Amino acid sequence: xxxxxxxxxxxxxxxxxxxxxxxxxxxxxxxxxxxxxxxxxxxxxxxxxxxxxxxxxxxxxxxxxxxxxxxxxxxxxxxxxxxxxxxxxxxxxxxxxxxxxxxxxxxxxxxxxxxxxxxxxxxxxxxxxxxxxxxxxxxxxxxxxxxxxxxxxx
Numbered sequence: 001x002x003x004x005x006x007x008x009x010x011x012x013x014x015x016x017x018x019x020x021x022x023x024x025x026x027x028x029x030x031x032x033x034x035x036x037x038x039x040x041x042x043x044x045x046x047x048x049x050x051x052x053x054x055x056x057x058x059x060x061x062x063x064x065x066x067x068x069x070x071x072x073x074x075x076x077x078x079x080x081x082x083x084x085x086x087x088x089x090x091x092x093x094x095x096x097x098x099x100x101x102x103x104x105x106x107x108x109x110x111x112x113x114x115x116x117x118x119x120x121x122x123x124x125x126x127x128x129x130x131x132x133x134x135x136x137x138x139x140x141x142x143x144x145x146x147x148x149x150x151x152x153x154x
Contacts, residue, residue, distance in 0.1 A: 008106045012124065014099035014131055015083065017064045023124050023131040024093075026101050030084040031055065035094070038082075045143055046070065049094055054084045059092035064134070067142055068119060089140040102126060109133065118142055 011026040031054065038050025038061040047066035051058050061082055079094035109124045119142050122133040 009103045010106060010109070011101050011103055012131075012133075013083075013101055014126065015081075015093070015095040016097045017079075017093075017095050020065065020068075021129065021131045022064065022095075023104075023126075023133045024083065024085075025133075025136065028086050028136040030086050032081050032083045032095075032098055035079050035081055047143060052082060052092065054082065054092065057084075057090060059084050059090050061092045061094050062139065062143065063094055064119075067139070068117065085136055085139070087136070087140075091136075091139050091143075093134075 012023040013026050013029060015022050015024060033054055036052060038052045040050040041048060044050075047063050047070070049061040049063050051060055053059075059082070079096060081095050081098050083093045083095055083098065085091050085093065104124050104126065108126075109122050111122055112120065115121050118138040119135055120132045121135055123130045124133055125131075
């Protein structure tokens, strides 16, 4: 009897941010566009670069490095693209490069032990290199973690 992970696959986009390699579930991507400078937001977390308009919708652009390593300095890498993601939060990621979509067998996706954080729980191997799989559904929670969200006054 064959294991489903031996035959089933998932489609990913491979992206680079500085020297780090990430994989994003292709179904979670709305589109990607060439870099244009986001408008900064006052009092925003360090990982929030700003907002941009993509296809008539406002997206909040995030810096993955600062989300994964908040102790990093305030220098922003020279991003080349913005990856707009699906979801009600309308989030986007600043990346240096975007690869063609790839199909990966589920058996090539490995859980990380110990799990370093909620954003990266798995890795996949592609062309003899490990890529960290971004948990897109955890981006917003990771961004506001430890931050008091403003509430509307009644």
